[in-house]
Amino acid sequence: MKARPSAPERRSPTQQRARQTVETILDAVLRILRRGDLNALTTNHIAEAAGVSIGSVYQYFPDKQAIFAALHQRHLAEVDRVIGSALAQHGSSSLQALIAALVEAMIDVHTADPNLYELLSTQIPPRPGGSRDFSQRLHGAFRLALAAHVRELPPERDLDLTVFVMTHIVDSLGHGAVLRRPAGVSLAAAREETVRAVLAYLRS
Amino acid sequence: MKARPSAPERRSPTQQRARQTVETILDAVLRILRRGDLNALTTNHIAEAAGVSIGSVYQYFPDKQAIFAALHQRHLAEVDRVIGSALAQHGSSSLQALIAALVEAMIDVHTADPNLYELLSTQIPPRPGGSRDFSQRLHGAFRLALAAHVRELPPERDLDLTVFVMTHIVDSLGHGAVLRRPAGVSLAAAREETVRAVLAYLRS
């Protein structure tokens, strides 16, 4: 488990089936993750779950970390897509409709892969000066979304601070609504209440 | 890494120095955690970081999981202590003072061990019918805290749903304020804004 001295480069897939193999491997990790068996995340088992040989895994990933890093990249792209779609559809809607769409998008993301965030946050080292991480990416997207509605907000508010709070509320409750919802609280109720909380905060 | 067939019992420490050894081992895990090097969480390295032999570790912990489980227990007790203290001091205060105290307590907990929650959530399997986990514990404590102020809340609100939302806001922002605060947002500002958000939600 200790970091190997260096991670040799691997060739990148050029043929279609090679790209498919890479996707299959990443999908297998998600499948294991959904089963919740974190200890089954070994390279050999990932290969087995993907239905490819261990050699194929190392054709495209220099080491185990790289598999998680690739998954991280794919997840970021997916979040961008989902959030972007919500923004595109509700760019000119009311603030309430926008927030509702964002909350729903967040719940969708977390429903698809409930444990992914925890895995990535423990397995992916934060890039020092490199690309933006998950929460920064979310912050940027939400900042853009809220900027269109600044006139509806009380004046004299720090936009970054407001977005920081709003992002955490939406993300945490989107996550919690899927994973930690107490008995007697429906998903729909949690969703609506989250929207209420965000709107109450923004208008306060 | 796969689960061993059975985990034999170990003797529990009776002398003072033995209890100290156990604490030293748990502290070492926290120290490694604070360094952020999740891959250094091997039994041998934990022993080395604690300055005890690997044999001593296995005097008191039947397997590696048990170390994390003990840490989990210790963390739950600490959270109970901190939250309980906040409640005791502000049992008859205003709602605003109470929320402020809870937010501060949450930030304190997360400041001490920023990565602990992530580790535990990935390494500790959820107890089937056993003791309550972290978020349930928090929910119970916050429910108690809020119950004293039901008269200040709008009527016709589901207490569990309200506590669910409030707990996630406080926990997530307490955590985020320490770990994911963007540049230009001070800790004090994040704390105050969290209080504002919770109060706005509760009064909405």
Place this chain on the structure above:
DNA sequence: AATATTTATGAGTTTTTGCTCACTTTTATT
């Protein structure tokens, strides 16, 4: 069709890691 390149395989090597146990040292008891 012949050749080159990319992709896939998986048995086997090497490293890591969880854990044991025979033994020593320290503390408690008589």
Place this chain on the structure above:
DNA sequence: AATAAAAGTGAGCAAAAACTCATAAATATT
């Protein structure tokens, strides 16, 4: 002081995991 019990040690074992490499199959290029 003698004896017993508890605590501590660390070399080393067995299992597991990361990763390699010689080889074969599939696809692309000539």
